[in-house]
Amino acid sequence: MVLDKAQFPRDKVCAGWITPAVVQALQLDAEDYARGRVLQPIAAFRTGLIHGRDLETRYPATVSFGIRRREFDHYLLERSGARLRLGEGLASIERRGTQWLVNGAITTPLVIGAGGHFCPVARHLGANLGAGEPIIAAKEIEFEMNPQQLEECRVRADAPELYFCRDLKGYGWCFRKGGYLNIGLGREGGQGLADALGDFCGFLAQCGRIPRNIPDRFYGHAYLMYGHGVRKQVDDGVLLVGDAAGLAYPESGEGIRPAVESGLMAAASVLEAAGDYSARRLQSYADRLRARFGPEPEAARTVATGSLRSMVARVLLGNRWFTRHVVLDRWFLHAHQPKLLMT
Ligand SMILES: Cc1cc2nc3c(=O)[nH]c(=O)nc-3n(C[C@H](O)[C@H](O)[C@H](O)COP(=O)(O)OP(=O)(O)OC[C@H]3O[C@@H](n4cnc5c(N)ncnc54)[C@H](O)[C@@H]3O)c2cc1C
Numbered sequence: 001m002v003l004d005k006a007q008f009p010r011d012k013v014c015a016g017w018i019t020p021a022v023v024q025a026l027q028l029d030a031e032d033y034a035r036g037r038v039l040q041p042i043a044a045f046r047t048g049l050i051h052g053r054d055l056e057t058r059y060p061a062t063v064s065f066g067i068r069r070r071e072f073d074h075y076l077l078e079r080s081g082a083r084l085r086l087g088e089g090l091a092s093i094e095r096r097g098t099q100w101l102v103n104g105a106i107t108t109p110l111v112i113g114a115g116g117h118f119c120p121v122a123r124h125l126g127a128n129l130g131a132g133e134p135i136i137a138a139k140e141i142e143f144e145m146n147p148q149q150l151e152e153c154r155v156r157a158d159a160p161e162l163y164f165c166r167d168l169k170g171y172g173w174c175f176r177k178g179g180y181l182n183i184g185l186g187r188e189g190g191q192g193l194a195d196a197l198g199d200f201c202g203f204l205a206q207c208g209r210i211p212r213n214i215p216d217r218f219y220g221h222a223y224l225m226y227g228h229g230v231r232k233q234v235d236d237g238v239l240l241v242g243d244a245a246g247l248a249y250p251e252s253g254e255g256i257r258p259a260v261e262s263g264l265m266a267a268a269s270v271l272e273a274a275g276d277y278s279a280r281r282l283q284s285y286a287d288r289l290r291a292r293f294g295p296e297p298e299a300a301r302t303v304a305t306g307s308l309r310s311m312v313a314r315v316l317l318g319n320r321w322f323t324r325h326v327v328l329d330r331w332f333l334h335a336h337q338p339k340l341l342m343t
Contacts, residue, residue, distance in 0.1 A: 005089035040066035119244035140184025251331035
């Protein structure tokens, strides 16, 4: 059973960029999906520093897709075949022997916390939601362009634009998906987010990249990068997946792929547990996460926030080879990470 506080289709604050690994892991039928939904192929990127020079990197084939979360999440939910309890938030969760009692009405031996960064199941496992965790805070808008905006928009649909903050503590994006435009910016910690976003939008307008008169109401959200904070992922009768477990890639903030892959890994471990959902039996899920996403969080933090990387990146962002092979292939496309093979 899927319990979600929202009714679907619902909006989700997200740029909606997915890498081919997501399409593969979900066994997404692209032709079926694209019927009446946005599936924007991406074959190039424009990158640079905000207020700096940019450069375009083009690939010989499609390297990513743009989707709208409103459509994507609804499609997956319907395809799942799960029993749905929508429009109902998780209000209470109590342990009764080897069972859980959820909202005083649902009895289950296993709960999978998939409620995103502020997941109440993560809170139940001791996560310090909203306080003390080194989050990324981001704001964005997504809107359908009118004919005048379509004419004025110079962002090409197959070439999203990424511009880094000068202190390299975040980046802004401008992402056209068919007739929709998504503009946003994310920063470590969230300090200075509003100013950085205002500065970024001013820069885009000044360069004439975006239409005049875009909506001014941006929507925000926060989340945790893998290695930046430690959340307990497994306990008796319970697992956390996706943002609830803090799995997004630290270099890019891509969180859909880790959310999907962790869901698949959780499913494999649950099946293996064959009805014994003790923390000991479910530990294989935590082991799978570590094998997939890398070393213990403490070790990963050193790599992700190393000042050496920041210094080097600042100098090399204008370099074609570095942009293509490190910024795009490695940080954003994670092309070095093989497909998830479930054993
Ligand atoms: C501005 C921004 C842009 C981003 N852009 C990208 C991108 O382009 N590509 C990418 O890969 N990642 C992106 N991310 C990250 C990505 O959105 C997340 O990592 C991803 O959505 C995590 O998926 P999830 O299923 O774990 O959580 P979510 O997508 O947050 O889903 C959580 C679900 O739980 C439900 N829920 C929450 N609380 C409760 C409750 N109390 N009771 C019941 N249900 C509840 C919610 O309604 C929601 O449906 C972006 C994030 C932000 C903030």
